[in-house]
Amino acid sequence: xxxxxxxxxxxxxxxxxxxxxxxxxxxxxxxxxxxxxxxxxxxxxxxxxxxxxxxxxxxxxxxxxxxxxxxxxxxxxxxxxxxxxxxxxxxxxxxxxxxxxxxxxxxxxxxxxxxxxxxxxxxxxxxxxxxxxxxxxxxxxxxxxxxxxxxxxxxxxxxxxxxxxxxxxxxxxxxxxxxxxxxxxxxxxxxxxxxxxxxxxxxxxxxxxxxxxxxxxxxxxxxxxxxxxxxxxxxxxxxxxxxxxxxxxxxxxxxxxxxxxxxxxxxxxxxxxxxxxxxxxxxxxxxxxxxxxxxxxxxxxxxxxxxxxxxxxxxxxxxxxxxxxxxxxxxxxxxxxxxxxxxxxxxxxxxxxxxxxxxxxxxxxxxxxxxxxxxxxxxxxxxxxxxxxxxxxxxxxxxxxxxxxxxxxxxxxxxxxxxxxxxxxxxxxxxxxxxxxxxxxxxxxxxxxxxxxxxxxxxxxxxxxxxxxxxxxxxxxxxxxxxxxxxxxxxxxxxxxxxxxxxxxxxxxxxxxxxxxxxxxxxxxxxxxxxxxxxxxxxxxxxxxxxxxxxxxxxxxxx
Numbered sequence: 392x393x394x395x396x397x398x399x400x401x402x403x404x405x406x407x408x409x410x411x412x413x414x415x416x417x418x419x420x421x422x423x424x425x426x427x428x429x430x431x432x433x434x435x436x437x438x439x440x441x442x443x444x445x446x447x448x449x450x451x452x453x454x455x456x457x458x459x460x461x462x463x464x465x466x467x468x469x470x471x472x473x474x475x476x477x478x479x480x481x482x483x484x485x486x487x488x489x490x491x492x493x494x495x496x497x498x499x500x501x502x503x504x505x506x507x508x509x510x511x512x513x514x515x516x517x518x519x520x521x522x523x524x525x526x527x528x529x530x531x532x533x534x535x536x537x538x539x540x541x542x543x544x545x546x547x548x549x550x551x552x553x554x555x556x557x558x559x560x561x562x563x564x565x566x567x568x569x570x571x572x573x574x575x576x577x578x579x580x581x582x583x584x585x586x587x588x589x590x591x592x593x594x595x596x597x598x599x600x601x602x603x604x605x606x607x608x609x610x611x612x613x614x615x616x617x618x619x620x621x622x623x624x625x626x627x628x629x630x631x632x633x634x635x636x637x638x639x640x641x642x643x644x645x646x647x648x649x650x651x652x653x654x655x656x657x658x659x660x661x662x663x664x665x666x667x668x669x670x671x672x673x674x675x676x677x678x679x680x681x682x683x684x685x686x687x688x689x690x691x692x693x694x695x696x697x698x699x700x701x702x703x704x705x706x707x708x709x710x711x712x713x714x715x716x717x718x719x720x721x722x723x724x725x726x727x728x729x730x731x732x733x734x735x736x737x738x739x740x741x742x743x744x745x746x747x748x749x750x751x752x753x754x755x756x757x758x759x760x761x762x763x764x765x766x767x768x769x770x771x772x773x774x775x776x777x778x779x780x781x782x783x784x785x786x787x788x789x790x791x792x793x794x795x796x797x798x799x800x801x802x803x804x805x806x807x808x809x810x811x812x813x814x815x816x817x818x819x820x821x822x823x824x825x826x827x828x829x830x831x832x833x834x835x836x837x838x839x840x841x842x843x844x845x846x847x848x849x850x851x852x853x854x855x856x857x858x859x860x861x862x863x864x865x866x867x868x869x870x871x872x873x874x875x876x877x878x879x880x881x882x883x884x885x886x887x888x889x890x891x892x893x894x895x896x897x898x899x900x901x902x903x904x905x906x907x908x909x910x911x912x913x914x915x916x917x918x919x920x921x922x923x924x925x926x927x928x929x930x931x932x933x934x935x936x937x938x939x940x941x942x943x944x945x946x947x948x949x950x
Contacts, residue, residue, distance in 0.1 A: 459671035464614040467673060471567050471598070474676040477685050478566050483797055484678065484685055487786065488565055490796050492558055494816075495824040497873025500554040502538070502836060503908060504530040507864040514861065517852035525850050530840070533848060537588055537839055544586035547575050547593035553835070556594055560663065560831055561823070563597060568674030569664035570831065571595040573629070573649060574838050576657070590842045592835065597674075599630040600662075603646040613672040616662070617648070622670060626650045627660050656859050658838050663830040681789045688782040695775055791819030810878055817875075828870050837866035874906040 400406050437443040444453060477484040504527040511518035537545055538553035545553050560570035573593045580586040600615040602608065611618055617626040628646045632639035651660050664674025678685065780794070787794045793812025795804050804812070843849055844858035844865070858865060877883045890896040902909040923930050 459668040460608060460613045460673065463671070463673050463675055464608055467568070467614065467675075468598070470676055470679055470682070473682050473686075474566050474678040477678055477682065477689075481685055481689050483688075483783065483786065486799065487790055487792060487797055488562060490792060491565060491790070491820070491823060492562060493873055494820045495827065495872050496554065496558045496561055497906065498554070499872075499906075500557050500832070501871040501906070501908070502531055502534045503527075503869045503871060503903075504534070505867050505869060506530075507867045510864040511856075511861060514856045515852050515854045517854075522850070522852065529848075529850055530843075533843060534836065534839065537590075540587070542585065544580060544588070545591060547577070547591045551594075553592075556592060557827075557832060557835075559594055561827055563594075564663055564665070564674065564827070565677050567597045568676045568679075569597045569662065571597050571600060571627075571629075571663075572661040572831065572835065574657075574659050574661070588839065588842055590839050592838075595629060596633065598633060600627060600673075601630060601634070601646075603628050604644070616672045618672065622672075624651055624662070624672065627662065657841070658834060661831055661834050661838075663827065665826070677790055681786050684782050684785050688779060691775070691778060791822075792816045806878065813878065824870070824872055832870055833866060833868065836868055837862055840866050869903070871903055871906050871908065875904045 397405050440449075443449045478488060479485070506518075506523050506526050508518045508520065508523040540552075543549045543551060545551075546556060551559070556572070560572060563570040571594070573595055575591045575593060576589050577586065577591050578589040580591075581589055602612050602615055606612070608614065611620075612628075615628045616624050617628065618624050627649050629649055630643055631645040631647060632642035634643050636643060649659055651662075652658050664671075667675065676682075780798075783797045784794050787797045790797075793816050795801065795809060795812050796816060801809065840849070841858050841862070844851075887896070887901050891898065891901065897909075898912070899909040902912055920930060
């Protein structure tokens with residue numbers, strides 16, 4: 392007796408054995424084949440649909456694997472030119488970059504020196520907390536003298552403060568994908584009324600970094616960056632002028648080889664860019680993933696403006712009962728029949744005579760068969776607004792900001808949504824300025840400290856190691872940029888106070904978020920308190936002498 396089950400159809404009759412077996416065969420999975428994206432079975436062995444190269448979805452999508460330098464360097468100039476064009480002419484792109492710069496560098500960028508005295512104690516026990524404080528005060532004062540010099544001798548071109556140079560560096564890094572600072576030694580400028588340090592920095596447009604004579608990349612040359620066999624950069628080849636300036640045509644074909652570090656440890660070049668892959672030696676614009684979409688949005692604006700202009704030009708017009716054949720017959724008529732000219736004369740005469748008015752208001756009288764129609768461009772914003780919002784969301788996702796920070800329309804969001812967007816964007820801002828500090832700001836400070844240490848301008852114990860022996864510990868620091876600000880000052884400040892009381896944060900950290908130095912805040916607060924006592928003014932409750940911070944923030948209770 393056969394154990395094969397019998398299939399019955401809807402008519403309660405057994406399905407033929409051959410047909411039943413073909414159904415079973417079709418339903419059984421076939422080893423080595425996978426269902427395609429379109430629902431059918433691929434004709435080749437594709438364990439993953441992502442590996443299929445047939446079908447409408449994957450058939451024409453065949454990207455190749457290349458090195459990061461191979462993907463970037465050959466097309467870098469075109470991507471940068473398009474990104475800059477968007478930044479110059481597209482308001483949302485320009486505003487997005489300005490938002491990132493305002494939220495990170497801001498109008499000033501203050502140094503807070505924090506030498507690693509614990510590390511330095513391995514050299515000498517004289518490196519303690521008191522030394523660290525003394526060193527910090529002197530180092531910050533000397534840095535302010537350099538960074539905010541009235542003659543701008545920190546800048547080789549003598550035009551910018553260090554904070555302004557930093558802002559331009561981060562702007563280049565966002566738009567061009569990289570920034571380039573070159574350190575110069577200019578002792579001839581040092582003197583009374585001149586520079587105080589021989590160290591000066593020149594911001595270089597990344598366009599000038601390229602292979603000599605526009606040569607192709609080689610094993611040891613990648614987009615103007617000379618590397619070792621291990622991939623470490625050792626020198627940078629920089630044009631003497633911009634490549635497309637006709638007035639510097641000869642200089643633009645001259646390259647200078649600038650070593651990354653001189654033989655005595657003198658750092659020369661600070662090259663900063665975001666690495667997306669290992670083995671990458673040039674950067675990519677943040678606009679690269681959304682350049683096409685931003686250009687589509689800009690074109691859509693133009694199309695909508697053109698349509699609105701056309702709609703405003705064409706208003707009301709009169710239609711005639713003549714169709715195309717009747718007009719053609721009238722134009723070609725040679726006898727006494729009514730032609731187009733005579734018909735127009737009849738219409739003109741009719742309108743001249745039919746000047747009827749009602750209460751001094753003229754009535755529109757039409758010739759027989761005529762009617763008035765309006766042009767309706769149907770230019771509604773119902774389709775434009777969702778498209779623009781989608782482009783803004785895509786741009787915000789690529790840049791790491793919130794959509795609100797792109798379009799700046801605060802009226803379209805509530806407090807919770809706004810705070811949520813700020814929290815998400817804050818992660819991007821922290822990453823941006825942290826990486827910028829590590830790759831640009833800190834090396835700049837260390838480069839100046841190298842000269843200061845050689846000139847013995849900083850307080851050091853007798854057996855202190857040289858700068859080159861412990862440069863990382865000496866130059867450890869943090870930076871105070873733009874203040875985070877408040878959306879709801881009362882509620883958010885209450886949260887800060889509760890966090891301080893619960894030991895979940897520190898005064899240094901909370902002041903740093905607002906661009907303040909906590910020691911300066913405490914010193915100023917002590918001065919104000921002493922001044923109040925000197926004038927017999929009772930200190931307010933918020934000074935917290937007898938009332939805890941948690942009690943201060945409590946709302947007053949009704950009697």
